[in-house]
Amino acid sequence: MVKNSRFSRLVPGLVLASFLVVAGAATADTPQPKLGPDAVPLTADHSYLTKAAAPDYWAFSAFVKPQFTTSACSIAAVTGALNGLRGLPPHAEDTVTTQPQMLELVADADWATLSAEGGDGVKFEQLVAFTGKALKATDMEAYRTETLKPAADDAATLDAVRALLTANEASADDALLLYFNQGVVTGDWDGPHVAVIGAYDADADRVLILEVDQEWYIPYWTPTSVLLRAMLKPTSAEHGVLEGETGGLVHIVR
Helix, strand or coil: CCCCCHHHHCCCCCHHHHHHHHHHHHHCCCCCCCCCCEEEEEECCCHHHHCCCCCCCCHHHCCCCCCCHHHHHCHHHHHHHHHHHHHHCCCCCCCCCCCCHHHHCCHCCCCCCCCCCCCCCCHHHHHHHHHHHHHHHHHCCCCCEEEEEECCCCCHHHHHHHHHHHHHHCCCCCEEEEEEEEEHHCCCCEEEEEEEEEEEEECCCEEEEECCCCCCCCEEEHHHHHHHHHHCCCCCCCHHHHHCCEEEEEEEEE
C-alpha cells in the first residue's frame, strides 16, 4: 500500500544506493518482468470486452484514477467506485469528484492521515468504514456496504467469491472494492493494496482488476483462484500496524 520505489518494493528496507552498487549488475542482466505469470495486462487480452457487455468495465474504468499519494489506494478506489456509480455529472459547472475533494467531503482525519504520503494505509475494516462514510458524505445513502472476507482457501470459499463476482458483473448498479496482497497477483512486492473490480469473465474464471497503482500498472486479469489467495495472504511485518491483515471484497449495493 505504501510504495516509494520499485527497489524498496523488491528489497524492503534496503538503501537504494547500496542496492544499486551491490546488485546493479545482476539486475541489469536479469531484469524482472513487469508482471508475473498470474497477471495478464488488458492490452494483451481484451477479448472479453469484445464479446460481453462488461457493464462494470465501461462504468468504472473511466473514473478509476491514479492514487494521489503512495498510500492513497483506498481513497483512490473508493472515489473511482462512487464516481462510477454516479456517472458523469450532468451539468457543465459540475466537477468529477477528485480524491482530495472526497477526503474533504468525508472529513475524517484518520483517513486523511493514513492516505497521506508515507501514511500507513488502511486495514480492511477501516476500508469498509470509510466507504460507508464516503457514501453518506456524497449523498449516496441509498447505497450500503456488504463484505465478503475469505477465511480459507477451499472450494466453498472459492464458490462464494465466484457467486459475488457473477452477481456484480450483471449490471453497473453496484461496485466491488478489492483489498488484497498485490504481489500475489503481480509477482512484485509483498504488501496490501486496494483496487476496483472491473469485470468477471465467468467462462475463463478470471477477474479484471482496475488498478489505482498506475505508476506501475495498468488493468490486468488474474484467475479467481489467485485472487482468493491474494485476499488470504497476511500482510508481512515490514508494514508495521498492518501486519497480519488479510483482505476481502467490499460490495457497494443499493
